[in-house]
């Protein structure tokens with residue numbers, strides 16, 4: 241056999257112009273017990289999260305030694321993206337900054353400016369449209385750019401935000417495989433009847449109403465991803481499992497309505513209905529951070545245990561090679577689009593690939609009047 245490459249193999253683009261850097265943008269988390277309270281103050285700055293809730297959330301972190309897993313997961317993701325890009329012959333530096341804990345966006349943007357970066361694409365570790373998952377990051381990036389401008393010196397980099405990727409196959413396919421693996425971990429006699437419980441972060445109903453350019457995109461996007469996972473699991477197993485979208489990690493004032501049902505309430509309802517087993521599929525989260533290891537692995541699995549309901553939690557995308565390669569695909573796609581080309585915009589399920597630039601009213605929050613110039617029209 242000849243070792244030559246078949247001629248039909250497509251030539252993959254490596255042209256990242258007009259970008260000269262990629263910025264991974266995330267939430268941030270404490271790394272030692274002394275960080276927990278200052279971190280929570282950053283998270284809740286200007287919002288009326290009740291003190292009892294803050295103390296409760298602090299306890300979740302102390303139970304894990306005062307260290308959130310999220311920063312290590314982002315370090316691993318950044319390293320995996322570096323390796324993936326290098327392997328594909330794409331030459332681009334990767335930076336990483338957070339909203340709520342170090343490395344902070346402002347410091348990382350300053351480092352980028354000092355390194356001579358002119359224009360970067362931002363990849364946020366949230367796959368869906370919402371104020372918390374999209375616009376708030378764009379506001380934070382705008383504030384950080386303005387602070388750098390005020391400091392004087394060379395101008396900060398221009399920033400674009402990559403489209404939300406809830407329906408990119410690089411995100412969906414790892415969730416399908418994780419669901420199949422979790423089903424395989426259930427006892428043989430209940431597997432066929434298992435319910436798929438898709439879980440995401442609850443948000444105020446008002447935040448869902450305002451999410452996306454036309455509203456309600458947060459729930460619509462989750463429904464699309466959940467339906468696609470159900471269908472792909474059916475293609476593999478021949479079984480259409482019962483499925484529901486439920487929520488975890490509610491906070492805020494009890495008087496404000498948030499998306500429901502809560503995952504624990506839903507498990508109780510399923511048990512009452514005589515359900516035989518459950519797979520928790522954390523489609524709202526791209527890695528195993530605090531909401532996953534505490535709210536699901538600690539609380540929800542304990543609830544299922546009390547109910548005598550066999551329950552397995554499916555893995556998150558993490559550093560699955562397909563998820564890592566998705567970042568490259570989004571980068572090359574957007575770069576081509578910004579150059580005026582018409583790239584293929586890969587998406588699976590019932591919704592099209594999302595917009596590149598958020599419209600002015602996209603994902604607003606009535607409590608915030610901050611400009612969100614980055615990633616807007």
Ligand SMILES: CC1=C(CCC(=O)O)c2cc3nc(cc4[nH]c(cc5[nH]c(cc1n2)c(C)c5CCC(=O)O)c(CCC(=O)O)c4C)C(CCC(=O)O)=C3C
Pocket residue numbers: 267268269270280283284287289293294297308309310365366367370372373441442443444489490491492524528529530531
């Ligand atoms: C949609 C969404 C995502 C997913 C998108 C994304 O990934 O960005 C997300 C992620 C995360 N949320 C996180 C932590 C927290 N979220 C809080 C509070 C809130 N989240 C909200 C929404 C979301 N949050 C909302 C509407 C609030 C209340 C109002 C507010 O405060 O904006 C609070 C305050 C205390 C509390 O009330 O729970 C904490 C400590 C961590 C870090 C975990 C770790 O350390 O591993 C991560 C990745």
Ligand SMILES: [Fe+2]
Pocket residue numbers: 441
């Ligand atoms: Fe949150």
